Amino acid sequence: MKVYELQSNAGIDALKLVERAEPKPQVGQVLIRVQATSLNYRDLMVAEGSYGSGLKYPLIPMSDGAGEVVAVGEGVTRVKVGDRVAGIFFQEWIYGQLNRQKMKSDLGAGIDGMLVEYVVLHQDGLVILPEHLSYEEGATLPCAAVTAWHALVTKGNIKAGENVLLLGTGGVSIFALQFAKIHGARVIITSSSDEKLARAKELGADETINYKVNPDWEKKVYELSDRTGVDHVVEVGGAGTLPKSLQAVRIAGRISLIGVLSGIGAEVDPLPILFKSLTVQGIYVGSREMFEAMNQIIAQHQIKPVIDRVFSFADAQEAYRYLQSGSHFGKVVIKCN
Secondary structure (H helix, E strand, O other): OEEEEEOOOOOHHHEEEEEOOOOOOOOOEEEEEEEEEEEOHHHHHHHHOOOOOOOOOOEOOOOEEEEEEEEEOOOOOOOOOOOEEEEOOEOOOOOOOOOHHHHOOEEOOOEOOOOEOEEEEEHHHEEEOOOOOOHHHHOOHHHHHHHHHHHHHHOOOOOOOOEEEEEOOEHHHHHHHHHHHHOOOEEEEEEOOHHHHHHHHHOOOOEEEEOOOOOOHHHHHHHHOOOOOEEEEEEOOHHHOHHHHHHHEEEEEEEEEOOOOOOOOOOOOOHHHHHOOOEEEEOOOOOHHHHHHHHHHHHHOOOOOOEEEEEEHHHHHHHHHHHHHOOOOEEEEEEOO
16 A cells, blocks of 8 residues: 655655555454545644654654545444544543543554555544545544634533634634634634635634734734633644733633644743633643544534645645645645545
């Protein structure tokens, strides 16, 4: 079978297409014909060697993938041949809290990932796709969608009428927009592109802010939230935007720290967290239990993931570079079969 390997941490150029033997499912395992995978910013970090230490190369990249079950090993009861499935991000995080052992089971970093024609995963590390979704749409769910769900629903307990601030229009932010709206929340979203903000409006965003036009966007957020601040911030920027998010959130509000798009390592003043009695929570994707709860709501509301572009398997490097350019709105997908 054809499989992509990151042969070093030298960046996108280290991504090479090679041949490997097709795997066979053992006890409790499932063979999946991967139909589509989707990219996350994390995949760029893995390619560049900036996603923690201890990564071993060659490495099959990408955490997110969906496909068809084509064979099952002895003892498999959760799925059957013909089922449409997606792998979960942490293969061993089924329920409960994350711990060190579960963290080692992340597809596309701790263990080989999904940018392949066929993959073997344990039956416990799979979810059934909502029937109304294509494989391409299903492939967008494991990381970005579960992350947004964990932040706003599982931990955030979002309620109708609350104000949510979303930074940018990448995968996590657009899923968060969709989940916030079905829960009746009011959404403020930022971008440097008026075109992207117009598309976010079409998806239900209530207020938009161009942060290039309004560099002090935290003040604009404050004004747009009745001069009290928002209830929730989905913070994907990291060190470069967190100080502004701390100003934009209301007293006793919640910030879900998800990404580091604007960098790491900067000093952050802890006083706003103390004086405003804030909850600042790190969100590292989520469990299978969260994924399955999210899928029920996606099916109930017939939510369709927003896909910017679909690339062919042969154009995987081009897909990486397109994500790197930052010009996408929603998700970038690679069709594998």
